[in-house]
Amino acid sequence: MSNPLRDSVDAGPMTPYQWTAIGVCIMLNMIDGFDVLVMAFTAASVSTEWQLGGTEIGMLLSAGLLGMAGGSLFIAPWADRFGRRPLILFCLTLSAVGMLLSAYSQSPEQLGLLRILTGLGIGGILASSNVIASEYSNARWRGLSVSLQSTGYALGATFGGMVAVYLLGQWGWRSVFLFGGLCTLAAIPLTLWRLPESLDFLIARRPSNALVRLNRLAARLGQPQLRELPTLSDARAQGGGSRFQRLFTREQLPSTLLLWLAFFLVMFGFYFVMSWTPKLLVTAGLSAEQGVTGGVLLSVGGIFGSTLLGFCSARYRLHLILAVFMLVTALLLAVFVASTSQLTLAFIVGALIGLFANGCVAGLYAVSPLVYDASVRATGVGWAIGIGRIGAILSPLVAGRLIDAQWAPSQLYLAYAAAFAAVACVVLMFRLPSPRARAALG
Template sequence: MQMNLRETIDQSPMSAYQWAVIMMATVMNLLDGFDVLALAFTATAIRAEFGLSGTQLGYLLSAGLIGMSAGSLFLAPLADRIGRRPLLLISVALSALGMLGSAFVSDAVTLGFWRLLTGLGVGGILVGTNVLASEYSSRKWRSLAISIYSSGFGIGAVLGGIFAVALQKEYSWHAVYLAGALLTGLCFIALWVWLPESIDFLLSGRVPKATEQLQRICRKMGLKGNWEFVAPAQGVLRKPSVFRLFEKEYARATMLIWTAFFAVMFSYYLISSWTPALLKDAGMSTDQSITVGIMIAMGGTCGSLLYGLLASRWAARSVLILFTLLSAAVVVAFILSSALLWLAMLLGIIVGACMNGCISGFYTLNPSIYAAEIRGTGVGWSIGVGRIGAIFAPITAGSLLDYGWDKQSLYIGVAFVLLISSVALVFLRSRSTLRAV
């Protein structure tokens, strides 16, 4: 009797091999956190060496984010054409090359180019790891698996900061990028050896000799059976395209997930980028304001894992709506209580936890909206649109402050943006033909 492999994986306990795939995705995300924030760790030294103005440094800081958006938007469709594994290998190689080039620059313009290339690779990695983690996890543990993977970014950022301080003290800022290139290169070798192709992509019938690959993967997962695998007839497979995201079947969900993701990423990056400066202007010392910023980052890792645990028991979309509502409330409480350092630190952790929980929720929900044949494109464009929100957030905040907004008004405005995300999620429904989340 033939059995449906996708349904069997959804209903079976997670094997050690499946968790190993999740760990590979987590390590890639951890290195992404280091690679993306390397410029933040070395900004002071770079500004001094190249004599940059604040505006010039700002453009340099934006280069990585622009690259990430471009990677999510334009590399993502490759996941549906050539596979998740090739996309990840290409993206990791680009990231390693970008870090290596950054280590040997002699001017800011060249550094900006290499940071753009690094961001391009990271954008592709985010899409590939998100889809792969979703497809290799069971229905019960999918939310937790994706949350573990997404928490790697924050861990990488914290560890990267620690290593960056040590490397710059002993050598120079160039050593930070060289270390990032070496680590990412080692990751590429490990992925080349051990990373499997996506099960859903193999089941789509786009890969020659897919049955043999599926049988090998099934043996490693401890699954035995006569699996249902029927290659689509010639001409049935349709070419992956971003325009398919706006077909009748997907258009409503696409616009809602884009709106919700843009709003959350806009809010998170506005708060994470402006909070230290605004708190310092409000009377905190530099060290105190940075400490609160670190608390927000530390809370993020906890929030990602908390979301995963809750979504393993209740519907992922419902938990995500709860996190967006809590984020809006806590943001307002945070800014109104910022005069007290201990309370600001406590609420900073909660803000980071709630908002990073939201991001984990989108990583969980995103793949469930689209069929396997366009899942990479759908996930990539959702992440890319969210990253566009991240790019505009600091600029928008600066403009509003120049127009006379105070920090309380700014953060209350962020709360309203988060409520827009909540409303969009209320009207969002995953496709009934896809796996439940």
């Protein structure tokens, strides 16, 4: 495909307009971080009010992740037909309704269904915002841009967690959901104002007034106006089979399966670390307060991990940096529990785990848009994230079964360290397109 606008964006410097678009994507990912933790922070209060057991709380914790998987698998692909921006706005509305109604739920069943509804919206948002962050970056800083977008998760988890603690003490668990719903509503006008439609979507799908819309974006990007739409010479951009089927063509199948396996294993390990660390630290001998502190340090470390991976990816091949992050994560997990005999050392190791584990997730988000061309990018990324969410759902359940089987914390961390080591091998098998080929895909 001859695409001078795409080529100019890839080769040119980053403009304030591009960074603003990426900033909105960071904000959207913060909603994910808050939404994942909101149930974890309110679980004790919800359990007390409704007299729930561990199994029922576990179902509520998994309900949001189940919804996110469904949103990534079945809602996000519609962005390749209707556009990334309209789908994000629809999903924001869906999430806001789910969060606000959760504040007024009258039973565990109602809350569980509303958690699924909220998760559907979040899952749809993530794939599209990740794609936009990638498409509005130039070639040099694309890894950093998507990694920065991924820091939104850690920011939302960290600051949202601190707000949740205050709201729980003042007004109870319902206020936490109300706060989350109002923040999600507030994101809608900001998204309308500052989030542009995907350049690559406008070129590949050619909706009504595509040329006018492209020239409007070109002006904001400081690029010359187009006299006509770029010529489509790539059959993939014009169609040929359903978008989902095109993920499994002879050329695409290996990359799709490797990406799915990588997302599954990373999310399987990541959500074990984020969900169980506070409790397992207490089991290992720390106090409840120290366990919570260790959990918070994981999120704090994550803010820096995604950024570090992004800067490294500007100088080195992304999948090689990602494999290093995964191996370091595995090593840190293997020694984590042994470090709890010295509190300061345990907190340092915990922060480093958060740094590198979040970097692993950010790296996969950065890799995934590079695997697919524009016409199926949201579908491909959405399904990869959805498969990852299945790993996230299974992870706490597997850990719970192993704990019931009398596994010690050190054994659990070693087992999940093996998952990160395995996914490092998977990532090294990636065959990403060269920068010139990436431009052609766009």
